[in-house]
Amino acid sequence: MEEIIRTEKISKKYSGVLAVDSVSLNVKKGEIYGFLGLNGAGKTTTIRMLLGMIKPASGEAYIKGIKVDAGKYGIWKDVGYMVEMPYAYPELTVRENLEMFSSLRGLKGKESVDTVIEKLRLVEYADRKSKNLSLGNAQRLGLAKALIHNPEILILDEPANGLDPAGIVEIRELLTALAKGGTAIFISSHILNEIAKMADRIGIIHEGRLVQESDFESLDKLRYKKLRIGVKDVNGAMKLLLKSGYSAKQEDGGIINADNDAALLNPEKAAELLVKAGFPPYMLKVEEEGLEEYFLRIIGMDGKKQ
Amino acid sequence: MNSLFAALKGEYTKIIKSKVMPVTFAAAVIMPAMMAFMMFVAKDPALAHKLGIIGTKAKIIGTPDWPSFFNLLTQSACGIQLVIFGFVTSWIFGREYSDRTIKDLLALPLPRHAVVIAKIIAAALWCAALFVFVFAAAIAGGAAVGLTGWNTTVLAENFVTLFITSLAVIYLNSVVAFIACASRGYLAAVGFVILSAILINFAGAIGFSEYYPWAVPMLFAVKSGGIAPGVASWVIVLITGAAGIAAAVGWWRYADQA
Numbered sequence: 310m311e312e313i314i315r316t317e318k319i320s321k322k323y324s325g326v327l328a329v330d331s332v333s334l335n336v337k338k339g340e341i342y343g344f345l346g347l348n349g350a351g352k353t354t355t356i357r358m359l360l361g362m363i364k365p366a367s368g369e370a371y372i373k374g375i376k377v378d379a380g381k382y383g384i385w386k387d388v389g390y391m392v393e394m395p396y397a398y399p400e401l402t403v404r405e406n407l408e409m410f411s412s413l414r415g416l417k418g419k420e421s422v423d424t425v426i427e428k429l430r431l432v433e434y435a436d437r438k439s440k441n442l443s444l445g446n447a448q449r450l451g452l453a454k455a456l457i458h459n460p461e462i463l464i465l466d467e468p469a470n471g472l473d474p475a476g477i478v479e480i481r482e483l484l485t486a487l488a489k490g491g492t493a494i495f496i497s498s499h500i501l502n503e504i505a506k507m508a509d510r511i512g513i514i515h516e517g518r519l520v521q522e523s524d525f526e527s528l529d530k531l532r533y534k535k536l537r538i539g540v541k542d543v544n545g546a547m548k549l550l551l552k553s554g555y556s557a558k559q560e561d562g563g564i565i566n567a568d569n570d571a572a573l574l575n576p577e578k579a580a581e582l583l584v585k586a587g588f589p590p591y592m593l594k595v596e597e598e599g600l601e602e603y604f605l606r607i608i609g610m611d612g613k614k615q
Numbered sequence: 616m617n618s619l620f621a622a623l624k625g626e627y628t629k630i631i632k633s634k635v636m637p638v639t640f641a642a643a644v645i646m647p648a649m650m651a652f653m654m655f656v657a658k659d660p661a662l663a664h665k666l667g668i669i670g671t672k673a674k675i676i677g678t679p680d681w682p683s684f685f686n687l688l689t690q691s692a693c694g695i696q697l698v699i700f701g702f703v704t705s706w707i708f709g710r711e712y713s714d715r716t717i718k719d720l721l722a723l724p725l726p727r728h729a730v731v732i733a734k735i736i737a738a739a740l741w742c743a744a745l746f747v748f749v750f751a752a753a754i755a756g757g758a759a760v761g762l763t764g765w766n767t768t769v770l771a772e773n774f775v776t777l778f779i780t781s782l783a784v785i786y787l788n789s790v791v792a793f794i795a796c797a798s799r800g801y802l803a804a805v806g807f808v809i810l811s812a813i814l815i816n817f818a819g820a821i822g823f824s825e826y827y828p829w830a831v832p833m834l835f836a837v838k839s840g841g842i843a844p845g846v847a848s849w850v851i852v853l854i855t856g857a858a859g860i861a862a863a864v865g866w867w868r869y870a871d872q873a
Contacts, residue, residue, distance in 0.1 A: 323873075354873075360722040363871040379727060379868055386724040396715040400632045409625045413723050415617065454719065 311338045312374075313462055313493035314359065319368035320517075321354050328354045330517040331368065336493045338461075341484065343508030344497040345604060351517040352497040353393055356466050359495070360390055372462065386414075389460035391468060395451020399440030403431050403450055406439055407457060414458045421457050428483070429453040444471035452480065456487075463487065463494045469503055481507050501600040515608035532598045533606070536572040536579065538565040539592030546588040553582055564592070618725035622733030626707070630737060635706050639699055643745050644752045646695050650687055651756025654679045658760065680764035684757050685773040692749065692777055693833040694812060696784045700742040701808030704788040707738045708863070709801025717799075717872060727867040735792060735860065739785045746781040750774060780832035783852055787828055789859025796866045828855040 314336040321329040329351040336342040346352045357363045359370050361377045370377040372384045397406045407422045426435050429449045434442060439450060448471045455463060463484070469477050485507050488494050498504050504511060505525070512522040523531065540546040543563045550557035556569040572579055573595060580593050598606070630636055657679040711717040720730050754770075795804035811829045818827035824834055831848045 357873065362718060362721050363873055379721075382724055382726050385722045388722060390722055392718045394715070396719075398629055398632075398716060399714060400634070401628065405628060405632070409628055410719070410723075412621045412624055413720075413725060415621065415724060 312336070313338050313372070314342075314464070314495055315371040315374075316355070316359065317369050317371075319355065319358055319365045319370055321351075321358060321363065322366045327517045329358070329365075329514075332514065332517075332519045333368075334512050334519060334522065336495050338493050339488055339491045340510065341488045341494045341496060341508045343504035343511040344495060344514065345499065345501055345504060345511055346497070346514035347499055347608070350499075350514045350608075352499075352514060353466055354517075355514070356390075356392055356464055356495075356497060359464055360385075360388075360392065362392070386458075387461040388464060389455035389458065389462070390464040390466075391451045391455045392464075392466045394470070395447050395454075397439035397442075397447065397450050397454075400438060402436050402438055403442070403446075403453075404435045406450060407453055410454050411457055416458055421459075425453045425457045428456065430479070445473055445476055448472055449476070461492060463492055463496075465494070465496045467498055468496060469498065469500065477503065501604045505600050513604065513607050521607050528603075532600075532603045533568070534573050534595060534597050535566045535568040536576050537592065537594045537596055538567065538579065538583070538590050539563070540565065540583060540588045540590050542588055545586075546583055546590075549582065549586050549588065550579070555579060618729040619733055621725065622729045623736060626733050626737035629710075630707070630741060633706075635703075636741070639703055639741075639745060640748055643695065643699055643749045646691055647688065647749055647753035647756045650684065650691065650753065651760050653687075654684055654757065654762060655760045678764075679760070679762060681757060681762050681766055682764055682769045684753070684762055685769050688750075688753050689773050689776055689836050693780050693784075693836045694815075695749075696742075696746070696781055696832075697812050697815075697829065698808060699745060700738075700781075700784050700788055701791050701811075702805060703741050703745070704738045704791045705795050705801040705804035705808065707734050707741075708792045708795035709798075709804055712795070712799040713801060721867075721872055728864045731792075731864045731867050735789060735863070738788060738792070742781065742785045742788075746777065750777065776836050780836045783832040783835070786856035787832075787852060787859070789856050789863060791859070793859050793862040793866060796863055797870075826851060828852045 312335045314334075316332055316334050318331045318333050319329060320327060320331050332351070332355055334342070334344075344352055344355070354363070358365050359372070359377065361379045361381075372388060375381060375384050377384065398409070401409070404422060404426065407425060408419070411419075411421050426432055429452055431446065431449055431453060434446050439447065442450060448468070452465070452468060455465065468480060468484075472480060481503075484494055484496070488509075496504065496508065501511075508525070510522065510524045511528065513520050538546065538550075543559060543565065547557050547559060547565060550565065550567060554569075555567045555572050557565050557567050560566050567573075567579065576593055576595055580590055583590050711720065721727065791804050791808055794807045795801050798804065814827065815824070815830045815833060818824045818830045824830040825844055825848045828851050831844045831852050834844045834848070
């Protein structure tokens with residue numbers, strides 16, 4: 310599939326500190342790429358380099374095969390973007406803000422403005438000054454500016470910020486539909502669960518480095534799983550399980566965990582063994598690591614507070 | 616050209632909808648209003664006596680007629696132009712950073728310099744409108760006071776002088792534009808405007824008025840101490856303004872917009 314967005318070992322240093330360290334990634338046509346990281350991980354810096362707002366210290370970014378450079382403004386014709394919080398001209402209404410960007414993007418007529426206002430459900434607020442918008446509606450206005458020209462490429466920084474649950478679902482459906490129509494979407498977030506619902510691939514950035522990149526099928530395999538067993542005689546059951554080749558460990562509260570293949574693939578056999586030996590389990594459950602836990606484990610922050 | 620027109624249209628919308636525009640017109644009208652009031656006081660010695668200091672100052676103006684009024688306008692307008700025009704330019708450039716809207720202007724399918732040039736043109740037109748407004752307000756004020764000795768030649772001479780000083784101040788404001796961009800807001804730029812105005816007196820005190828770009832328009836208007844700016848002075852103005860434009864355009868094109 311055609312690579313629409315590509316970075317090659319892109320880095321950025323601020324006052325001697327590497328904000329982004331040799332990040333290489335690519336987004337294909339019709340793909341949603343989720344770019345995950347904690348606050349300050351380097352997501353926005355990467356996005357700014359992708360948009361030519363800051364120059365990389367080393368490496369390059371490409372949009373549709375053209376090297377990103379502030380002087381090559383033609384490439385932005387097909388790109389819609391939203392960086393950080395969506396700010397708009399406070400004294401202008403939603404419609405006036407959009408009309409201005411429609412004009413700056415060289416769009417003719419008012420159709421594009423009307424369409425995007427409707428698409429982002431801003432009809433009710435079209436004549437409201439942007440300074441009087443709620444955070445959610447300001448976010449919608451930011452997205453409307455990004456979408457006004459039906460771009461082939463969307464680069465969005467935390468687009469779900471400030472949206473209510475219904476708004477999040479709505480934007481997710483909108484982005485999914487756009488990707489199905491061939492739009493390449495690069496979306497950053499610190500909320501893995503939200504990204505998981507729409508992204509085809511994810512990249513995890515931590516302290517400026519891309520620590521993992523995978524599609525969701527691979528991600529499922531990478532997530533830690535364990536069989537949790539609850540029995541009354543924990544010590545007896547532990548001895549039996551270890552003797553039978555299970556990687557049994559006792560966790561706080563007396564629950565036994567086993568994470569080897571024998572336990573995970575055939576938990577019923579472990580149950581049968583325990584019952585026959587007189588240790589009937591009152592709980593037997595295969596638990597999969599949550600996405601947030603997985604994310605924190607990958608960036609080495611599991612069990613640690615941010 | 617279409618890019619520049621689109622950027623200009625955008626600037627027009629932002630300016631016309633802002634509260635800053637009427638504020639600058641209100642601030643600009645204070646000076647001709649005060650001058651008209653002083654002329655009114657000068658015309659009536661009894662009232663001048665009652666008003667104490669204002670009365671004393673009003674007497675300094677001399678004859679309350681149109682030629683004196685225009686001379687006073689020309690002397691006062693330069694400083695006011697420097698401050699108000701500087702504020703206008705600071706706001707036009709600095710507000711993109713203060714309102715954090717700059718990022719929306721950086722990845723558009725038009726050259727960044729089109730936005731910068733559009734802003735410079737918008738600032739120039741706004742300042743030109745302020746100049747015409749102040750001059751018209753001064754004439755209206757003088758007429759309301761009932762000044763005598765109307766002289767079209769004096770009016771034309773003062774208009775041309777003030778028009779040239781306005782153009783020079785507007786041109787020099789490109790430096791203010793650059794400072795607003797480089798400092799990412801309008802506060803430092805406004806500070807620079809005030810400092811550049813203060814330094815006019817200092818440059819005069821050490822005898823370097825002719826070589827201090829911000830003093831040149833004032834020297835031209837007032838011809839203080841019989842010093843009139845020569846070619847070298849205007850070349851300095853020309854180079855300073857050009858450097859300001861190049862720096863502002865260069866900043867948008869090459870600097871990291873973090």
